[in-house]
Structure formats: structure tokens, C-alpha cells
Amino acid sequence: MLTDTALSVSITPPQEHIASLITTYRVEWSTCAGFTPLTGCGFITDTKNHVFHITGLSTGVQYYVRVCAYSIKGWGPPRNSSPPSTTPSSWRQCSSVKIRGNNQEAAMRKLLEQIREPTYRGYCTENPRQLNSAKRMSMSRGLKQFFHSATKFVRLLQRGAYLAVVFYQKDNILVTAEDQLPLVEIQCCSTSITQDFLWFAKLSCAWQQVSWLQQAMSSSLSSSSSLLQNRHCILRAINQLQSSLGSVDLGQVYFEPLKDHQGNVLLVTLREVVTSFTPADPHLHWSSLKHLEARWSRTHLLPEPTAVDTLTQQLRRKLEYHRRSLQRAQPGLYVGILKLCSSVEQLRVLVPQRLPNLLFNTRVRNNTHVSREEWSWLQRHLMGGVVTESPGHEADGLIDNAGVKEFVRDLRTAVTQLLTKLNIPLHRAYQYRLYTQELVQVGDEISLLLLLPPSEEFSSSFWPLEGVLDPGLTMPLHIFELVHFWAYSRDLLSLYCQAWVRLELDAYLAQQALREALDSKEVSESRERLSHITQLSQSVEAVWRERRWIMDVMQCVRSRQRLGAVPLHLIMGSQPIKSPHEEEVEQQLHLSQTHTHVLSTNLLFGDTLCFPLTEPGLCMSSNTHTEWKANRGDIH
Structure with missing residues (x-):
């Protein structure tokens, strides 16, 4: 059974000398056991292919299938399938099962369109004037980059937070003029980077939102909020690398930050470049991975490696992880x-x-x-x-x-x-x-x-x-x-992250505006704006929650019922198996019960009758000669 509306028929050919004479198979199916009337029929003209798919069936209806073969002698007698009939069905028809919808992508796209509408009352808005000014700025910056680099790449780490980008094409790595990976400093506390790592990972699924987030944060730079300050520093570092590389897409984030004993934290993104790629910064060039590894082994002198040393040393494994993380089963x-x-x-x-x-x-x-x-x-x-x-x-x-x-x-x-x-x-x-x-x-x-x-x-x-x-x-x-x-589900995730990073920032800015409101009018407007953003955020999370199967699985794991x-x-069709510890405890208990049973049986039948004598500590056996040892009770 292929689906709840399709069946797969596998044909077992006859003996080899007969199969070579067959030129066509005819597959017939019907809702009646007598095949009158026929619901449909199909032909297999390629006799090397012994599989036929029947589609367009009705769920829950019983179908009978038979096959006949054609040779130079004409059509042979039909043969019924084994089993002779089947009913297309699905696990979704069972009771007490969770059925997830398949329209999350359309719902998420609709919510994202609402965020982009002029009536949206958030801070991350798309202004055409700012779009044009951003384009002019990128063009002028592109001309300047012919004469000097707009980004100063870091060569040595000095106890801080950094962002590294790994662009690779087969075994070639994009490096700076000093044959190092493009690396910029994030001018914020390394502890906050660890706390904001999930935010950064979601942002990596929506790189095109960086400019809008920077635009929204520009009005709140005077705020004392450490969260906004730190995230603005991350966005600035991202923007520097995007400008130097000439690419908005910086790839996927490695699943955890790299840390060293010097207190450095390194965020790493990886991207495989399939087509020809020329970076905007003329100082960036392609170098082989072997050359990069050999250079690191010659220049590595520190007793304890830094986060960049760890990345360079394990770069081959990081690239392998990235390739495999994008492959499908x-x-x-x-x-x-x-x-x-x-x-x-x-x-x-x-x-x-x-x-x-x-x-x-x-x-x-x-x-x-x-x-x-x-x-x-x-x-x-x-x-x-x-x-x-x-x-x-x-x-x-x-x-x-x-x-x-x-x-x-x-x-x-x-x-x-x-x-x-x-x-x-x-x-x-x-x-x-x-x-x-x-x-x-x-x-x-x-x-x-x-x-x-x-x-x-x-x-x-x-x-x-x-x-x-x-x-x-x-x-x-x-x-x-x-x-x-x-x-x-890349399209759905990209839509979700685009909506989430905007709404998450807008909600934070709206809460800040509400705290800073002075009169009743500002308070009322701030509350309305926050309510509008919160409703959209809840709608986005509800759509995303519908796809997150692992959260329902975890709930089942936690349940003790x-x-x-x-x-x-x-x-597996068998009884539970005891652990070695349980078997040992059970064996000891069995031996203890057996020993107690033997003693009680001996007492019952008089094998060893013990009774108090005039001298304490003496025991006499009624059947056998016993050696006594006073004050100890040992019997030999």
C-alpha cells in the first residue's frame, strides 16, 4: 500500500524460459470479487519492470487485483493477487492519533505579509527611501573597496567574542591576505553571546532581515538595555562580513560556539559555494585546505590553542558536519x-x-x-x-x-x-x-x-x-x-525565522516604549502597539508549534502515565528482561528462601533437633554424632 489512495502491485514472473516469451502484463482491479465491472486496468510493456502502481483509488474501499500476461500465444489466464484484496487506508484513520495540518507554510507566509503591510505597527518596517539609500551606500562602498578594505579582519584573539565565516568550494577555503579565515570582533561580552546564541541561530535562517533589524535598533541605541546593545554589536559584525564578502547569505551556524581557556567565544557560520564566487573585498582569495592546515601546524606555538586554532585544526570535520547536515535521508x-x-x-x-x-x-x-x-x-x-x-x-x-x-x-x-x-x-x-x-x-x-x-x-x-x-x-x-x-522544511523555517526575529525585537521595543511613556496618550498608544505585536507573535508561534513534533514527543517522555x-x-513479542543486577538480587533472595525452607524442613522432620542443655552453647543432633564446641555453637 503506497498511500491511502494508491496500491503497489509486484509481479513475480514465471519460469525463465516462459518469462522470455512474455511481452506485456495487464493489471486489472475492481471492487467486486468477480471483476465485473472492472474499476480500471493498466499495462506493463517493459517486462523488466515488475512493479505497477494503481492510483486514484477511494480510501476505505476494498479492491481486488489480478494480473494476466501476453505472449505470442495471446493472453494467458488471469492470476489473483496475494492477498486477493486490500483496502487503501491510512494510520490517520485510527483513533487517538494526532493529525498535523499541511498548510503551515501558507499560514506563515500570510502572517509575514501582514508584518510587511503599511498597517503593521511595529518598528521593523520596509521604507522604500531607506531601501534606495542602502543601495546607494552599497554601491559607493563597493567603489571604495577597490582601494582599501572596509573591514579590518582580526588576526589575534584578545579575550572577547568573534564571528568567523567559512566559505568553501570543494577543498578550497576563502581566506584573507594573511591566509586566515575572515574573522571580525563582536564588541560585546562573551557571556551575552552564549545567551543570544539561539537568537543568532534563528537569524542565520533569515540573513536578509539584518538591515531591517539594524534600522529598528538605530532608534534605541541610547537605551541602557544590554540586550539591545549586544544584539546591535552582533548585527554590526554580520553587516561587516556581508559587505566584505559581497553576499547577504553567510551560511548556516555551527551548532555550538567554540570556546577556549583564554575566555574567547567564537561563532562560526559555514557555507558551501557551488557556483563561481568572487568576494567584494579584493584581499580575500581562495586557498586549499591542505595549505591552510600546513600553515597552522608551522605557526602554532601557543601551549593552549585558541578558539581560532581549534577551528582551523578541526576545519575538515566542521566541513564534513556541514555537508552531512544538509543531506537528506x-x-x-x-x-x-x-x-x-x-x-x-x-x-x-x-x-x-x-x-x-x-x-x-x-x-x-x-x-x-x-x-x-x-x-x-x-x-x-x-x-x-x-x-x-x-x-x-x-x-x-x-x-x-x-x-x-x-x-x-x-x-x-x-x-x-x-x-x-x-x-x-x-x-x-x-x-x-x-x-x-x-x-x-x-x-x-x-x-x-x-x-x-x-x-x-x-x-x-x-x-x-x-x-x-x-x-x-x-x-x-x-x-x-x-x-x-x-x-x-527549509521554506517554512525561513518564513518563521523572518517573522520571529522581527516580532521578537518589535515586542521588546514596544515594552520599552511602554515603560518610557510619560502621559496617558503615550501609554494608550504603546499598549495598543504591544497588543498588536503580541497577537501576531502568538499566531506565528501557534503555526510553528503545529509543526514541532519533537515537543509532543518530549511531553510523552515526561509523562509517567x-x-x-x-x-x-x-x-517484540516477548516478556521484559531483567537487568543483571535484578537477576543477582533475585538469585540471592531465592537462595535465602531456599536456605530458610531447608531449615524449617529439617526442624519438622527431626534431622537436627536443637534444644537447650544444662551448659549453654551446646547443640546435640538426634541422628548423627556431633562434635560440640562450647560457647560457639559450631557443629561439624
Whole structure:
């Protein structure tokens, strides 16, 4: 079943000497078992292709399919499919599932248009006069850059915050005249850079908004707000690099800032240049990555590397990460595992290095679709479901009745491969649960079944990945969302970030204007403006929240009621497995109970009758000779 309105028919050809005579296959389908009347038919003229897709079917209607072959002798007898009929359906038809809309992009585009309208009462407005003046300024600056560089790139770090841009084309890196990466200083506290990193990461998905943000902040530079001052410094550094490179797009932000022991913080953006690119600053040129690495190894003299040294030393790995973060997984149905690691500052998620825009996963099958019957089989294992048989036998019966045997087999195989890949012990893996509130849709060609850890492991900071081929990396949860959606829903994320950075700044400026209002009229106008901006912000967040599947998944993980998830051992068709510690405790308890039972039995049948004698500490056996040791009670 391809979708809830399409089927896939796979033809098994006859014996080789007969198959060579076949020139055409005819596929027929009907809603009646007698194929009268026919609902439709199709032909396969390429006999090397044994797959035919039937589209345009009605959801919930049972269809019968048969195939006949044509050779030099004419049409052969039709053969019914196995199974003879099927009903197109979808997991969305099941009860208690979350169905997400698919119109978020259109809704977000409409909200962004409202922000750009003249009636919008924010501070980030698009003024045509300022647009023309900005163009004239860029043209005059371009002429000046032929004679001197407009940006002074930093050569040595001096305990501060900096922004570096890595433009690369295959194995060539864009560097300055000193063969260093383009680097400018952000004249603000390094601590504030760490706090504003999420804001900077969202801004990197909407570089074209930098000029509007600077325009809005220019009226508030006299404010004592450290947040506005710091962000204005970041925007100024971005603008310097955009002017020097001659490109508004500075690429994607590396998922975390680079820090060193000298107190420096380095923000890094990476962009792969596919076409020919000539920077605006004539002092910038292309250099090979090997030359850059060799130069660093010769000139590196400091006992402790700076953040720039770390970037240069690990540049090859950073480029590999960037390439892989933009790659998409192959189409299909996957089973993934969610592992959240908490720290003092933030919540992080474990992702594979080979594809950091998805959770650790294994492909179940090439077809992304899950039918109603397949999802119903998963839901039947929920607490309070209709199944009452033992775990070892109820699953097989449901598989036969529901006709989902192949799905269950592929799912169990994929889960086993995933657990083996991550080297998770079986007793721990069977404490995981399979998320059944929804099938996570990643783009149009990928769907994801999720394994959730037990709630007590939600905030664990230790992730045992010893002996695995891909140890993975932990990424801040909100940054992972941006990386994920940039790879699979780039247009929606770009629209959201454009709206968010504007509304977030406008809301802050409106709150500041309300605090500084002097008379009742200014207070009233400020309140109306803030209310208008707040309503738009809430609408933007509501649309974005509709797409953020990981937030619903996290809510299910936190829940101790175990709703919306099936214990994994039921999916695998076996009983829970005890941990080695539990087995050891149970074995000790069993030995203790056995020893107590033996003593009570011996006392009952008189094997060793102990009774007090005239001398304390003596014990006599009624059946055997016993050596006594006074005052100790030892029997030999």
C-alpha cells in the first residue's frame, strides 16, 4: 500500500524460459470479487519492470487485483493477487492519533505579509527611501573597496567574542591576505553571546532581515538595555562580513560556539559555494585546505590553542558536519530513537554524525506509508487495549488477522538492528516505548517511528556508546530543530525565522516604549502597539508549534502515565528482561528462601533437633554424632 489512495502491485514472473516469451502484463482491479465491472486496468510493456502502481483509488474501499500476461500465444489466464484484496487506508484513520495540518507554510507566509503591510505597527518596517539609500551606500562602498578594505579582519584573539565565516568550494577555503579565515570582533561580552546564541541561530535562517533589524535598533541605541546593545554589536559584525564578502547569505551556524581557556567565544557560520564566487573585498582569495592546515601546524606555538586554532585544526570535520547536515535521508519508513541528555545550561539530543539532521535511526522499508491495519496492530498493545492473551502468543494472532505480518517482521528487524548499532543492553532496551500518538512525517518522503526512553532516563547525562561505529554527537535541542527543519522544511523555517526575529525585537521595543511613556496618550498608544505585536507573535508561534513534533514527543517522555506509547517488549513479542543486577538480587533472595525452607524442613522432620542443655552453647543432633564446641555453637 503506497498511500491511502494508491496500491503497489509486484509481479513475480514465471519460469525463465516462459518469462522470455512474455511481452506485456495487464493489471486489472475492481471492487467486486468477480471483476465485473472492472474499476480500471493498466499495462506493463517493459517486462523488466515488475512493479505497477494503481492510483486514484477511494480510501476505505476494498479492491481486488489480478494480473494476466501476453505472449505470442495471446493472453494467458488471469492470476489473483496475494492477498486477493486490500483496502487503501491510512494510520490517520485510527483513533487517538494526532493529525498535523499541511498548510503551515501558507499560514506563515500570510502572517509575514501582514508584518510587511503599511498597517503593521511595529518598528521593523520596509521604507522604500531607506531601501534606495542602502543601495546607494552599497554601491559607493563597493567603489571604495577597490582601494582599501572596509573591514579590518582580526588576526589575534584578545579575550572577547568573534564571528568567523567559512566559505568553501570543494577543498578550497576563502581566506584573507594573511591566509586566515575572515574573522571580525563582536564588541560585546562573551557571556551575552552564549545567551543570544539561539537568537543568532534563528537569524542565520533569515540573513536578509539584518538591515531591517539594524534600522529598528538605530532608534534605541541610547537605551541602557544590554540586550539591545549586544544584539546591535552582533548585527554590526554580520553587516561587516556581508559587505566584505559581497553576499547577504553567510551560511548556516555551527551548532555550538567554540570556546577556549583564554575566555574567547567564537561563532562560526559555514557555507558551501557551488557556483563561481568572487568576494567584494579584493584581499580575500581562495586557498586549499591542505595549505591552510600546513600553515597552522608551522605557526602554532601557543601551549593552549585558541578558539581560532581549534577551528582551523578541526576545519575538515566542521566541513564534513556541514555537508552531512544538509543531506537528506533516503525515502522510506524509519524507526528512530530519542535520547535526551541534560546539562546545567541546556537540554541536548543525541544525533548520528553521518546524518546530524535526524535522530539515530534504521530504515524499516522503502515505503513511507503506514496503513490503518498496521497502526491498529501497534495500538492494540496499549494499556487497557483489547488484547488479553499472553505476550508470547497474542502478537502472532493479531498479525495473521490484520494482514500486517511483513510490517511487523520488518519493524522487529529494524529495532534489533538499531539496538545493536547503539550497543544498548536488552534489559534496558525493553524498558523503552514505541510512540503511537502519531507517525512523524519528515518532509514528503520520510516517516519516522520513535522509540522513547523510560521517564527516569529523561534527564540522564550519561549515554553509553562504547564499541559503536558512530558514537554520535549531542546537539542543543532547539538547535537540532533548526538543523532538522532547514534540511527537510527549509521554506517554512525561513518564513518563521523572518517573522520571529522581527516580532521578537518589535515586542521588546514596544515594552520599552511602554515603560518610557510619560502621559496617558503615550501609554494608550504603546499598549495598543504591544497588543498588536503580541497577537501576531502568538499566531506565528501557534503555526510553528503545529509543526514541532519533537515537543509532543518530549511531553510523552515526561509523562509517567505511559499514555500514547507501547512497551517495546510487547512489540517484540516477548516478556521484559531483567537487568543483571535484578537477576543477582533475585538469585540471592531465592537462595535465602531456599536456605530458610531447608531449615524449617529439617526442624519438622527431626534431622537436627536443637534444644537447650544444662551448659549453654551446646547443640546435640538426634541422628548423627556431633562434635560440640562450647560457647560457639559450631557443629561439624
